[in-house]
Amino acid sequence: MTYDLMATNIGYQSETASTAPRSLQSFMEEHRTIRDFGSAETGQGLVDDGPAITKMANALGYVVIPSGNFRIISDLTISVPQYYQAGACLTVDNASTLTITNRIHSSNQWIFQGVGKVIINIISTMGEDAKLITAGWFGVFPTNALVSDVTDKMQRALNSMNAQTREGILQLECGSYHLSKTIYVPRGVEISGRGMRRTIFDISGLDFTVFETTGNACKFTNFQFEFPTGQSGVRTAPYIHVKHNTCEIDSIWLYPTTVGIIIDENWCTIRNLRATYGLDPQALDIADTSVVWARTSGFSIIDVTIIGTTFAPHHIVRVGHDTNISAGNIDNIHTTLPATAVFLDNRNCSISRINISNIIGNPASSTGNQQFDSLTKIVAAGAYQCTYITLHGLVTNGNADSLLHIDGSDTSVISNISLGSAVAQGNTGYGIRLINNGTGAIRNINIAGDVDVSGRPIRLETVGNVTLLNIPPSLRGSHFSAPFIENFTLGDDQARIIGDNRTAIFAGVLIIGSSNPSVNGIFSFRAASSSNHVTMIAGAANMATATTPLSGSSGSDGRFTVGIDSSGQLILENRMGSNLTLSITLMAGY
Structure with a gap:
């Protein structure tokens, strides 16, 4: 290509002969950035580059941010697509707000710097829309150095979606992220890693909640919580505290804690949860340590496993607190440590309509063959009730003292409990225990004929007011065969x-x-x-x-x-x- 430097409209022919000739002006317009719409100092972080961004948006319907540090001094709204080239960033001043209502196109680089507010609220003219935010855009990058605390940067990234009307995703990469205080997750936001044991949160400190919801429909998926190198002890605060409804927790790995996850609002789901225990949370003298604590109705807890070599919490899944609970589903709970898999705690609330299925207790001999209290347990006190509970597919080895333990006191009533398709191995302890130490009742207990506790010396223990038992002969102390x-x-x-x-x-x-x-x-x-x-x-x-x-x-x-x-x-x-x-x-x- 040859051209006259003084010409204003010179023909341009690309290397591809089939491409039609076009003007140099047209060629240059295709490579315009906000530098072409601002002052000479643009990109040095010295002047307000907001006007240049607005000019390009109005002229071309999109914005290209080239390499450089561009400063936002006053409030700015970008409502067109943005394209961030390598090394590009916007530094938002403290008193300024950058509002973005259209798509962001950038590699995983730090494009939103400064301490000013960034609001990402993509507006769709047809139906609903969702947002995908890369954590690196806010300077949240994985590192093994504990000095690189990304807590504040991560909170800023989440706050950018706080004003949105629909869901969004904060995407993290593989590697370790160091957190040192509670992070608050806004409505509808998903914190997404690249897989448990691949995206890792190193948590310094044992007494603060790591993630806490501030709105409905949050999601946490595909990452692991871990202690930084050199830190030991047991956490006394949850990793995740769900305070809003319709939230999800999926594919998360936990380390020792007195309570891993707390659910306080309805219709939340936990699935594919793993926990590793090499320390003893019971040593803290807390009565009811657990991996998951459900304190609300309509929950679903599916596929939870704890593994380890030495210690365990009291319970894997604990249900009950100070509000009545109904309509819950607990399925596929597995422990290789001496911990009660499911505990229904009726001491301060009533619990009803809970389905419990596929519960496996298999503590290995490496735990010292310690017998734990029961694979599943129901405890009621005061005037509270536990009704319409189904248990199916319970299996435990000989290290559980009983397959099912029901304990009532005061004027509590435990009724309409059904157990089927269950096996308790071992030749010590009990099969099923029904203990009423109060003036209330344990009644309408239905146990199917495929419940096998035949190896236990005491297959069925009943104490106090226990009535209306529908149980097979094998649980009555004798099983008569044909003559x-x-x-x-x-x-x-x-x-x-x-x-x-x-x-x-x-x-x-x-x-x-x-x-x-x-x-x-x-x-x-x-x-x-x-x-x-x-x-x-x-x-x-x-x-x-x-x-x-x-x-x-x-x-x-x-x-x-x-x-x-x-x-x-x-x-x-x-x-x-x-x-x-x-x-x-x-x-x-x-």
């Missing part, structure tokens, strides 16, 4: 064990008959490792009983003996002088 009938020959001076497939407790009735010689009798018995007995209800004179071992030569000669040995085995011994063809009917249970 066992057998015909066999028992040689002279021989003994035979009957019902050797029994469990720890084996009780019932034995009917014996033989015609040659005549041996007939009806016996009741209880066979256990202690307190054994066998009683002849009716029988021939040659029948006898014993509670000592029978080997074939133990009982009296000329008699047929039914005995219980020291290990609780039911044994028949023939010392009648000839073989006996016996017919026995065993009706027993365990």
Whole structure:
């Protein structure tokens, strides 16, 4: 291209031959910035560059901010798209407000500097709109240096969306961000990282809430809370305190705390929460430490897991505070530490219509095999009620003292509780505990037949006023099977064990008959490792009983003996002088 420097309209031909020639003026207009609409000092941060921005917006319908520091001294509104080139920034003076109502196009660089107010409120002429703000635009960048505290910058970024009418997203990158005080999140704003264990908030200090909502429909997703290197202890304040409705918390990782997340308003959701415990929050002598504390109605808590090697909070999910609660859903809670998975706390409120499902307690042996109180627990006091609670899919290993523990006191009422499809492994502790220490009631407890606590020595414990139980026979202390009938020959001076497939407790009735010689009798018995007995209800004179071992030569000669040995085995011994063809009917249970 050749041109005369004095010409005003010179033809321009691009390197591509197919491109039509155009004027140099047209070519230059395509590369205009606000420098072309302001003074010579523009870009040095010395004059008010607001007028230049306004001129370009009015002339071209968009604004291009080139490399440089451009100063906003007086209030300014930009209502056209903005394009920030590499190294561009606007410095807003303390007493000034920059209002942006259109799209921002910039790489992840610090484009809003100074201490003045920035308001981003994109206005759509058709329907509703949302905003996407990059944290770096406000100087919020990840760093491993604790001296780089980004708390104030992050608050400024969030405040820029405070006046908006619809939702917005504050997007963070991978890496660590150091925070030192509470950050307040405005209505409808989502704080979004790049994934738990990828975007990390290093929190210095243990006694301040990290994020607190100031409006409805906030969201927190894809990041992790962690202590800075060298800091130890247990947090006494929550990481997130939700004080407004329809908020969401999704894919968050927590470190030790007395309470990780508090929900105080309706229709909020928590999902995919992880917590790591290597410290002991119970050591702070706080009665009810928990990972999640729901203190309102309409919540949904899904997929929460705590892992670690040593300690745990009292509860993973705690429900209840000082306001009545209803309509909650708790699903897929998993602990590898000795902590009650779900605790319904009715001591200061009534709780109703809560669905609890897929709860797994699996503390590893590395925790010292410590038994924790119960996999799920309901506690009521005062005159409060707990009603219409369903529990389904509960599974625990032997380290839980019980599968379900219900405890009432004062005049409280706990009713309409349903438990199904549940398993408690182990051979110590309880299956289900229903303890009423007050003058109220525990009633209408419905337990399905697929609840298996058969290995526990006490399958069902009831104390006090507990009524209207709809429970399977296995929880009543005995499970009766179909009658066992057998015909066999028992040689002279021989003994035979009957019902050797029994469990720890084996009780019932034995009917014996033989015609040659005549041996007939009806016996009741209880066979256990202690307190054994066998009683002849009716029988021939040659029948006898014993509670000592029978080997074939133990009982009296000329008699047929039914005995219980020291290990609780039911044994028949023939010392009648000839073989006996016996017919026995065993009706027993365990």
